[in-house]
Amino acid sequence: MTSLAGLYDAALLDLDGVVYVGPRAVEHATESLVRAGEAGMRLAYVTNNSFRTPRTVAEHLRELGVPAAEEDVVTSAQAAARLAAERCGPGARALVIGGEGLLSAVRARGLVPVRSADDGPCCVVQGFAPSLSWRDLAEAGYAVGRGVPWIATNADRDAPTARGTAPGNGALIGVVEAATGLVPTVAGKPSAALLHDGATRTGARHPLMIGDRLDTDVQGAHCAGYDSLLVLTGATTWQELLMAPAHRRPTHLAADLRGLLAPARAVARHPDGSSCGGWRASVRDRELLVEGDGDPYDALWAACSAAWAAPELPGMTKALAVLDRYVRPLGADV
Numbered sequence: 428m429t430s431l432a433g434l435y436d437a438a439l440l441d442l443d444g445v446v447y448v449g450p451r452a453v454e455h456a457t458e459s460l461v462r463a464g465e466a467g468m469r470l471a472y473v474t475n476n477s478f479r480t481p482r483t484v485a486e487h488l489r490e491l492g493v494p495a496a497e498e499d500v501v502t503s504a505q506a507a508a509r510l511a512a513e514r515c516g517p518g519a520r521a522l523v524i525g526g527e528g529l530l531s532a533v534r535a536r537g538l539v540p541v542r543s544a545d546d547g548p549c550c551v552v553q554g555f556a557p558s559l560s561w562r563d564l565a566e567a568g569y570a571v572g573r574g575v576p577w578i579a580t581n582a583d584r585d586a587p588t589a590r591g592t593a594p595g596n597g598a599l600i601g602v603v604e605a606a607t608g609l610v611p612t613v614a615g616k617p618s619a620a621l622l623h624d625g626a627t628r629t630g631a632r633h634p635l636m637i638g639d640r641l642d643t644d645v646q647g648a649h650c651a652g653y654d655s656l657l658v659l660t661g662a663t664t665w666q667e668l669l670m671a672p673a674h675r676r677p678t679h680l681a682a683d684l685r686g687l688l689a690p691a692r693a694v695a696r697h698p699d700g701s702s703c704g705g706w707r708a709s710v711r712d713r714e715l716l717v718e719g720d721g722d723p724y725d726a727l728w729a730a731c732s733a734a735w736a737a738p739e740l741p742g743m744t745k746a747l748a749v750l751d752r753y754v755r756p757l758g759a760d761v
């Protein structure tokens with residue numbers, strides 16, 4: 428059986444919750460990525476973070492033992508700069524609202540960063556930086572209000588920090604949206620631009636997007652037309668996966684990045700349900716039932732298949748009780 432690393436020619440990897448959590452590597456991530464690379468899979472790291480430069484991200488990855496060069500990192504700042512350059516052409520001025528990662532990405536595309544709406548920008552490119560002030564947002568508002576095209580690196584509303592939840596780029600975009608009544612083009616996940624850049628960078632014909640979030644990584648893969656692998660080492664719980672709407676359902680499921688080295692989890696549909704490994708799931712009287720034994724992630728995948736095939740999401744009380752007994756002890760619900 429061919430592993431996912433053999434089935435796809437490139438992995439587009441989300442970082443936080445997939446490769447690392449804060450300063451620590453996710454368990455099994457480093458050795459799994461090394462082995463996937465040895466199996467011939469090209470690796471690119473696609474991040475909505477527009478503040479850190481690819482060099483900084485690559486250094487962080489190498490400190491964790493993950494094989495990564497600067498050019499293996501694709502940021503939403505680079506995707507936004509690409510969109511801006513396509514719209515305005517080289518040599519054009521871009522009003523940059525953001526930090527060093529965005530400034531260097533814009534320069535790399537041959538655009539000239541400016542800081543004022545009165546400098547004649549061809550576009551506004553907005554990303555997160557902790558130093559952004561009302562004056563910066565006001566400059567964006569002036570330009571956007573005059574009809575200058577507006578491109579945002581990403582629309583993540585919140586930015587988790589050690590002290591709690593802080594406003595992310597989506598929240599800062601919201602300030603300019605509220606003032607102007609206009610909305611930007613977004614480059615980062617779940618928009619397709621960033622993932623397309625990842626595929627271009629790796630020369631991939633058949634890439635696999637790997638992430639921990641349904642609303643950015645998996646939905647982004649749907650938007651880009653790529654298959655996706657959800658790993659349960661980050662933001663998504665297995666309960667949320669079961670309830671996922673169609674546009675946020677992954678192609679593959681794994682506990683963690685060891686899933687790259689295993690064959691795709693095969694699910695079979697039957698007239699009355701779905702089976703995966705030693706497990707069978709069915710919907711009877713609009714209630715999801717799960718029975719069997721073996722790999723608990725097979726149980727979850729069979730349950731997802733049966734629930735998602737039903738005309739409407741079934742009741743889950745009994746299935747949740749079974750899955751809770753098997754899936755939780757493996758650390759899936761983190």
Ligand SMILES: [Mg+2]
Nearest residue numbers: 441443444639
């Ligand atoms: Mg993530």
